[in-house]
Amino acid sequence: MLHRRIFQFLLIYLLALGLLFLFKYSLNLSDYVIPGPLEVWHTATLVFNRYLFDGLNTLSVAIVGHLLAIILATLVAIIGRQASLAGSMIKTAAYNLQAYPIVAVAPVIFILLGDGLASRLLIAALICYFPLLLSFIGILTEPVTDIEHFYVTTGRMRWQLEVKIRAFENTAKLATVIAGSATLAMVGTIVAEFIGADAGIGYSLRIALYQSNIAKVLVALFLIGIFNSLYLTCLEFFGYLVQKKLKISTGETR
Amino acid sequence: MIHHLLRAFLLLAVSGLVLLSLAGCGPDPVSPEAPLVYRLKWLYNMSVVGDLYSLEHGFFAQEGLEVDIRPGGPERDAIKELEIGRAHFGVASADQVIRAVAKGSPVIVLAQLFQVSPLQWIHRAGKNPIQTPDDLKNRVIGITYGGNDEIIMHALLAKHRIGEDEVEFFSVRYDYTPFYQGKVDLWPVYQNAEGLIISEKLAQAGEDAGFFNPNEFGIRFVANSIITTEQMVREHPETVSRFTRALLRGWRQSLDPATADKAVATVQRFDRDTSVALLKKQLDATRTLMMPLSGKDFGWIDSHAWKQTAGIMFEQKLIAAPVSVDEILLSVEKLRRK
Numbered sequence: 001m002l003h004r005r006i007f008q009f010l011l012i013y014l015l016a017l018g019l020l021f022l023f024k025y026s027l028n029l030s031d032y033v034i035p036g037p038l039e040v041w042h043t044a045t046l047v048f049n050r051y052l053f054d055g056l057n058t059l060s061v062a063i064v065g066h067l068l069a070i071i072l073a074t075l076v077a078i079i080g081r082q083a084s085l086a087g088s089m090i091k092t093a094a095y096n097l098q099a100y101p102i103v104a105v106a107p108v109i110f111i112l113l114g115d116g117l118a119s120r121l122l123i124a125a126l127i128c129y130f131p132l133l134l135s136f137i138g139i140l141t142e143p144v145t146d147i148e149h150f151y152v153t154t155g156r157m158r159w160q161l162e163v164k165i166r167a168f169e170n171t172a173k174l175a176t177v178i179a180g181s182a183t184l185a186m187v188g189t190i191v192a193e194f195i196g197a198d199a200g201i202g203y204s205l206r207i208a209l210y211q212s213n214i215a216k217v218l219v220a221l222f223l224i225g226i227f228n229s230l231y232l233t234c235l236e237f238f239g240y241l242v243q244k245k246l247k248i249s250t251g252e253t254r
Numbered sequence: 255m256i257h258h259l260l261r262a263f264l265l266l267a268v269s270g271l272v273l274l275s276l277a278g279c280g281p282d283p284v285s286p287e288a289p290l291v292y293r294l295k296w297l298y299n300m301s302v303v304g305d306l307y308s309l310e311h312g313f314f315a316q317e318g319l320e321v322d323i324r325p326g327g328p329e330r331d332a333i334k335e336l337e338i339g340r341a342h343f344g345v346a347s348a349d350q351v352i353r354a355v356a357k358g359s360p361v362i363v364l365a366q367l368f369q370v371s372p373l374q375w376i377h378r379a380g381k382n383p384i385q386t387p388d389d390l391k392n393r394v395i396g397i398t399y400g401g402n403d404e405i406i407m408h409a410l411l412a413k414h415r416i417g418e419d420e421v422e423f424f425s426v427r428y429d430y431t432p433f434y435q436g437k438v439d440l441w442p443v444y445q446n447a448e449g450l451i452i453s454e455k456l457a458q459a460g461e462d463a464g465f466f467n468p469n470e471f472g473i474r475f476v477a478n479s480i481i482t483t484e485q486m487v488r489e490h491p492e493t494v495s496r497f498t499r500a501l502l503r504g505w506r507q508s509l510d511p512a513t514a515d516k517a518v519a520t521v522q523r524f525d526r527d528t529s530v531a532l533l534k535k536q537l538d539a540t541r542t543l544m545m546p547l548s549g550k551d552f553g554w555i556d557s558h559a560w561k562q563t564a565g566i567m568f569e570q571k572l573i574a575a576p577v578s579v580d581e582i583l584l585s586v587e588k589l590r591r592k
Contacts, residue, residue, distance in 0.1 A: 031357035033334045107429045198425040210400030211572070212331060212353055 009229045013222055020218075035215040043215035044222075051204060051216075055223040058189050058200040059231060061117065065124025066185035070178060073129045077136030078163055091137070098130040102188075106195045120192040120200065127188030128181045135177040139170045171246055175239030182235050186228050289320040290497060293332040293344040295478055297325045298524035299447050300536035301372070302345075303517050308504025310520045317496040333361055336483050343486075343497060348476035348563045349402045349572075355582055356573035360484040363560075363583045364498050365553030367505070368477040370469050370543045373403055375440035376433070376449050378456065379464030384440065387414035387471050393439040396426040403442035406475045409566045410468045440466060446539035450532060474559040475566065487584065502553045509541045509552075555583045 017040075024034035031039055080091040102123060113119045144165050151157040151165075167174065193202025201220055208216035294302050305323055308314055314321040324341070326332065332344025333354045345367070346354075354361050375395070377384050384390065387410060397404045411418060424438045430452060433441040443449040445465050453463035468475065480501065487494050508517040518533045528536070546554040560579040567573050 027338065029337055030354065030359040032354040032359040033337050035357075107431075110427075110429055111431050196427045196429065207400035209329075210398065212334075212350065 005229045005233050006226070009225050013225055017218065032212065033214075035218075040215045040218055043213070044219045047204075047216055047219055051201060051220055051223050054199070054201040054204045055220075055227045058186070058193065058202060058224075059227045061120050061200065062124055062182075062185040062189040063231065065121045065189055066128060066182055068121060068125040069129035069132055069181065069185065072125060073132035073136050076133055077140050078159075080133075080137055081140040094130075094133055097126070102127055102191060103195060106192070110196045116197070120189055120197050123192035123195075124185050124188035127191065128184035131184065132177060132181050135173065139173060140166050142166065144169045168246070171243055175236075175243060179232055179235040179239055182231050183228055186224065186231065190224065289322040290343065290493070291335075291341040292321055292323045292497075293330065293335050293341040294323065294326040295330075295332060295345040295347065297327060298521070299528070300521055300525075300533060300540050301444065301447055301478070303508045303521050303537065303540060304367075304505025305345075305501065306504075306524055307508035307517055307520050308501050310523070311504065311507070311516075313500040313504050314497070317500045319493070319496055319500065321497070321500075332481065333359055336361065336481065343480060343482050345478050346481050347402060347478055348560060349405060349567060351479065351481060351582065352564050352567055352573060352577050352579070356575065356577050361481050361582060362484055362487050363555060364480045364482060364494065365502060366476060366479045366555045367553070368543050369546045369554070369556065370467070371406075371475050371477040372444045372446045372449075372540075372543050373406065373442060373475070373477060374445040374449065374468070375403075375466040376443050376445075376452055377440045377464050377466060378436075379462040383464055384466050387411070387416060390416060390440070390466075391420045392422075394422045394424050394437065396424045396433065396438045396441040398426050398442060401442075402475065405566060405570060405572065406468050406473055407442075408570060409475070410471060410473045412569075413472055446536055446543055450535050450539060454532065473566075474556070474562050476556065476559045476563045479555070480553070498553075502551075505544070506552045509537075509544060511541075557583055 020034055021037060023029070024036070035043070076090055076094050080087045080094065105126075106119075106123060109119050109122055113122065140163060147165050147169070148157065148162065151161060189200065190202035190205070193200035194206050197203055201224060205217060205220045208214075208220065292305065294305065296302070298306065302323075309321060309323055326345065331350070332341060332346050333350055335341040336344055337359060343364075346361075351361050351363060375384075382389075384393070390411070395407060397407050408418075411421065424432065426432075426438070426441060430441060432438045433452070434455070441452070443452060445467070449463075449465060456463045480498065482494060507513050508520070514534065514537055517537055518530060521533055521537075522528070522530060525533070544552075546552060557579065560583060564573075564577045564579050568576050
């Protein structure tokens with residue numbers, strides 16, 4: 001699974017790079033606008049190790065931010081699934097929060113939390129929690145009638161049980177949406193680093209752009225793609241294991 | 255596998271054709287129907303008063319030119335737009351020009367706008383004022399990593415033999431809170447623009463602001479200049495000449511104290527968020543930074559400062575080889591002779 005995803009990414013990256021070079025040489029653009037292949041290679045040899053650690057730094061923050069987002073989305077969805085006033089208000093607040101562009105909210109976050117790890121985590125979580133929330137609310141508000149009916153009629157239904165039943169019955173959907181939102185967690189972390197942090201690959205990207213150094217940008221984009229592919233594959237594999245285990249425990253051994 | 259690669263190649267070819275056809279959608283090389291595109295370095299503010307003045311008072315039209323002035327921003331690079339053909343003229347700082355030329359970009363400098371770089375460091379002047387480079391020791395200095403303020407500060411410290419371990423650097427961004435909170439002693443600003451806004455805020459809090467100007471301590475780093483491409487100069491010298499003439503006329507008039515009210519009114523039409531009182535202060539500060547020494551025309555290119563800028567960049571390994579700036583500085587005088 002991993003090698004296939006990495007291969008696909010490499011193919012896309014090389015295609016894009018080829019396109020860029022085609023553009024450069026067709027229009028006879030200087031290395032300032034688009035660097036030549038040799039410059040990209042030379043830059044890669046110079047900055048690769050440093051960017052590798054920056055990328056790992058970003059990936060680790062993205063993973064924690066993603067976890068935070070999952071917890072946040074789960075909590076909001078559990079409360080928001082109810083048709084009560086509180087549920088409705090929580091949903092409204094969550095939707096409105098997403099309507100604000102993160103670049104406008106970020107300065108406030110940096111004032112409150114500084115430009116360290118906490119701000120990066122929060123921004124990563126805020127960017128990726130919304131698609132999670134929409135799916136979680138969708139899943140948790142949809143009754144699984146044939147199972148829930150028994151507990152309702154026997155008076156044994158509790159909210160915890162209701163959440164468990166609905167989550168269990170939609171494990172595949174949950175795994176897909178969690179894996180899908182991982183990309184947004186990476187994006188969120190990079191945006192946070194780009195706007196105001198002083199570490200990570202987003203911060204290195206900002207410096208490269210200040211220096212108009214597109215070769216560095218291309219190296220950074222390559223590493224972002226690799227790390228993103230790695231994280232997605234890990235999540236998909238983890239989701240596959242969970243589903244497999246659940247099927248075995250329920251006797252569904254196909 | 256081969257099938258996949260063939261598909262990928264086909265995709266590349268099709269995308270390339272689409273991209274190339276899109277690239278051709280930029281403004282045509284000079285034509286009577288299409289306006290000339292002039293890309294600024296930053297958003298509309300007092301630092302572009304002369305550009306807006308030329309447009310609003312019809313100086314371009316009087317030269318028979320239609321000009322579309324487009325604001326810049328952090329993600330805009332006039333040099334790249336010139337090369338791709340999306341702009342005919344632009345504004346760029348000397349470090350941008352030198353980096354570009356070092357990588358083979360065919361850029362030509364037509365006029366130098368700021369004679370003294372507006373990039374300075376604001377600090378609290380009340381207690382422990384910073385008057386000489388030695389006063390920088392043991393201070394927290396804000397710099398934009400990758401920005402030209404980083405280059406200037408490294409050059410200044412090296413020139414005055416101050417070790418980088420004798421100061422503390424702080425990575426800055428657009429939010430000035432660390433400076434207001436006193437966590438950072440010096441913060442890089444454009445003295446004539448945000449420098450005055452921060453000064454006002456400090457004054458409201460009962461504090462005096464001062465500016466640390468590297469130019470006073472031997473670092474003459476050139477800021478914004480008007481640029482175009484070699485192709486424009488070679489193929490349309492008359493258009494270049496008329497454009498530059500109209501633009502510099504606008505700059506001279508806008509910075510003339512006798513027409514200050516007109517200049518402020520012009521900028522206010524584009525920058526509605528800044529008060530008239532502040533715009534007037536910004537105009538005064540801009541005039542001080544832009545007016546050349548007596549006997550020199552507005553737009554005079556300080557070739558010594560350009561050489562120093564290129565030298566600093568080479569010393570700091572920001573360019574791979576020395577750049578001969580004389581070849582890229584066209585200047586008003588040379589343009590007249592052409």
